[in-house]
Amino acid sequence: MWMVGGFAGKVLRVDLSRGETYVDGLNFSLVKSLIGCLGVASKIMLEEVDPDVDPLSPKNKLIYATGSLTGSTAPAANKSIVVSRSPLTGIWGESVFSANTGIELKRAGYDMLIVDGRAEKPVYLWISDGYVEIKDAGGFWGMDTFSACESIKRDLGEKRAAVVCIGPAGERFVRFASIISDNGRAAGRCGLGAVMGSKNLKAIAVKGSRNIEVANPDLLNEIRMEIIEITKESMKAFSDYGTSRGVVAFEEMGNLPVKNWTRGRFPGAEKISGIRMAETILAGRKACFACHIACGRYVKLSEGPYAPLEGYGPEYETVAALGSLCMNDNLEAIAKANDLCNRFGIDTISTGATIAFAMECYERGIISKEDTGGIELRWGDPEAIIRLIELIGRKEGFGAILSEGSMRAAEKIGRNAERYAMHVKGLEIPMHSPYRFKEMGLQYAVSERGACHLRGLSMLPARGILLPDLGFNRKLDGFTIEGKAHLVKVMQDVCRVVDSLGACKFVYLFGGVPLRRLADLYSAVTGWETELKDLLRAGERIWMLQRIFNVRMGVRRRDDTLPKRFLEEPMGDGAARGHVVELEPMLREYYAERGLDEEGRPRREKILEMGLDFATKYIDW
């Protein structure tokens, strides 16, 4: 019998206030019940971060965890999971991305890194196998993310190290600051870059030299070949055109957000699509570790107002947020805006959504050039978008107000501006329309981290992407609300599973991979015989722990809602014309599915039934 492959077995703790680092063993009993470090991190956050801990205080924790399959040769299982209390939402903050740092961390012998406290001056962490050093980052402070990553590697003399870092935005506590990896990926959402900034932590650099052991390499390889075989065809559009492959189709089906969610039609859709990108500015494709799809884009502008530019290209969410949502159909400007967001280290979704909010306020006369410092915020003006990104990234002028995120910016602006701030619990709405897919409306309302598309992807069955292993073996109707509570619940659980395993949702949920193969992969890597139903039960447990965390932070039924626009203003045009989101009945059903009481609080008996006895310590209802 092979024993627990895939894990390194140790947890590295760093207290920046004391300048101390500390190692602990991974509790494998807990890992087994929660299938990985995402669940363990959820328990640690519950235990160690109280509601009175401000997200930007030294007492907040930043957890950098690895997926259970991360670093194995399971296809596209390369994710890192960053967790903290979010400065943007004040609740569960989490972002999952494909940084090589996670793979190196596991190779260095750690499944998780927990950062506590605040360094007196800017520092970065250097982890090389057992060697851990808190190093001076004074020379890198103020640098943009890509320069900082490269400079730190040069400073260390370690080309093979993997680095994640924050840009000027994180240093200045922009509430939607991101963490950027040297392989061009962003932990964008929830402002975790600001948490790093509040800790005076510029970067984390890691190099490991061990192999990650796998329980059953032959079985792993067999499943790997099968998944590659299935997905190399089914995911071809991702390879060829990246994640923005579907902009035109989305516009046609009424899924693309336009003009701060007031419209469904966008004439410029074709001009910003992945197909157009491939025909114009695309210079290459970028694959994450152990991925055969390579949906990442690499773009190059040699002429025009945004040249020269060479670097990672925009994803679908970015294209929509900085494009159609702001009525911008200039792909080169979107590429430039994306590059700026990455260099400053700010989330492109929240950035685009906050700019769209500002544009609507400007159009409605709620703000004027006096407020914006002279910038005319006309819909679709690429110069205005780029100027605002620079101001947000530096937290200067009007950018300082927007850098608080749309919810807080609306409060500061006043004059009913909150009506146009499109967020749930402070997190800006991502780029899939809840008018078109009602399940996305429910999902946004109840997602663990505020409005999130990735913690559910519940529109898949209505888009004809079936998941028979979950019981979704026929195409659903996105416009109806029947059965959507169950759909959202199951899709959330499976997304918690995929995140926990460190796997890519595109490959595993879009590509037609039988989901039971996820369980087989997990069995092959860990050596623990596991079925899909076991994984899903663990996914439900993880969701529940995060819900308990959120309820402790004050989340109640009133917060499980959507911007009034979605509830009250029917969509004006396009395929979803005339629709609003009928949230209430879905929400009621959903609470019953989840075992929540009328206020949205997990019932004690449900917690016990799920085997989460320890968590009852943290409920006082």
Place this chain on the structure above:
Amino acid sequence: MWMVGGFAGKVLRVDLSRGETYVDGLNFSLVKSLIGCLGVASKIMLEEVDPDVDPLSPKNKLIYATGSLTGSTAPAANKSIVVSRSPLTGIWGESVFSANTGIELKRAGYDMLIVDGRAEKPVYLWISDGYVEIKDAGGFWGMDTFSACESIKRDLGEKRAAVVCIGPAGERFVRFASIISDNGRAAGRCGLGAVMGSKNLKAIAVKGSRNIEVANPDLLNEIRMEIIEITKESMKAFSDYGTSRGVVAFEEMGNLPVKNWTRGRFPGAEKISGIRMAETILAGRKACFACHIACGRYVKLSEGPYAPLEGYGPEYETVAALGSLCMNDNLEAIAKANDLCNRFGIDTISTGATIAFAMECYERGIISKEDTGGIELRWGDPEAIIRLIELIGRKEGFGAILSEGSMRAAEKIGRNAERYAMHVKGLEIPMHSPYRFKEMGLQYAVSERGACHLRGLSMLPARGILLPDLGFNRKLDGFTIEGKAHLVKVMQDVCRVVDSLGACKFVYLFGGVPLRRLADLYSAVTGWETELKDLLRAGERIWMLQRIFNVRMGVRRRDDTLPKRFLEEPMGDGAARGHVVELEPMLREYYAERGLDEEGRPRREKILEMGLDFATKYIDW
């Protein structure tokens, strides 16, 4: 900063009843407070083995732990620690030995192995890095230890695997059955081989492929060279003549046990000494892993009644137990008896002491040839000794009674025989005279596992082996009782430290190594800056946890005593002539030193003061 070198970070659990194996993370917080796995094992035994668990029941646990320095290049740090509830004493059972299995276990990624349950049929464990298998041992059952180790390696096709196993005695639950390693070392005391037998576990085979990381290799190497430099001179007698180097001197000073502790003079001392061994049967020296001393003996008999014999030679304890204690001055017979004990897998100390007890009973007419099955048990008769060893090893005839140990054998024999059974709490007295070194009397009375010389070695300062770092910087008088309670307490604590680190007591306590270098070694390996006083405090904690375990098992003041002979019968001849052990006043002082109440139970406030809050759960006094 380097993080926790020396540890693998994982704990392997095997449930033989269910056929399941399981991995957990090492709790480094606990390790730090207890400086290693001996302390962690103590906590696990407290938590998981209740007083109602019979030592030979499937519910008893067998813990195979490694020392904190084990497997590093720290000189002579190569020990494995086996822990269980002892079938011989019913209390804390522990044995420390230099098996390579421990080093391989750590290289395979585990700091400890915890075995639970009972296999349905004979099995052995095969651990190769992450691969763990419970394998059929039917073909090896009944084999002697050396044959079994070799056969298992052949069966696995793994010459480089390290194996420990039990012999026929362990299989048959001889209460002082040992565990023998393929490098010829014995975990002799407390009958842990019978615990393996009760679990149907013939052997544990391990092979690991990882390097054991060390925090500061340069510092480690510097200390290593210093220790080698110091000890290569001071330990020369150990190299040349082995541990029985001092038989003649011991006899002269009154330390050698003779004729079941009734005498001090032994005319045959010279004939069984290490010097004589070197002149006659010695064929080579054997070093444990990373030891430059090589006190282990390898002997060869080519002629005479015990030829042919080639193998590991007897240690001092064996030479005395099977020699002077039984009035036997035939070195070749001792070598044969030692080889038989190892092959059957029985502890040479308990074996010799139980045979001496039987000889005294025979002399006194308490037993006769009818009881012994025709064997005349005349003092010093090598044939009788060898015959009894064979009967004990096979649990046949009179051997079946002796195989229960001297305490239980005396009960079965009755007729006041217990007066001549020389044990404390069931564990037979080792070979250093409490008449000559009163501190050894106290030490035997209060040692964690019953009469033990190695959990204290408190006679060192009276033998002129000074330990200035512990405050013992002048030669003490072994015949007095003043200050001996403090001496025993401190020496017990330092022995807990040395055991916990997996270091060799000979090299570190006999060789003149400044003891603060132990702390430096620990710091260099783990990366945790540690001073000697921190180590000693941890040593005290470990002792206390084991005391709590023992008190839960029923140990009280009445058990902290010595055989009446030592208390009441003055030594008849030799250097200690006229002496008895004045135990009571030493014991009273010792209880005060340790924070025990008048019944010998640890006081709650003492436990809390030591930072062992969790342990108060296990006290009901």
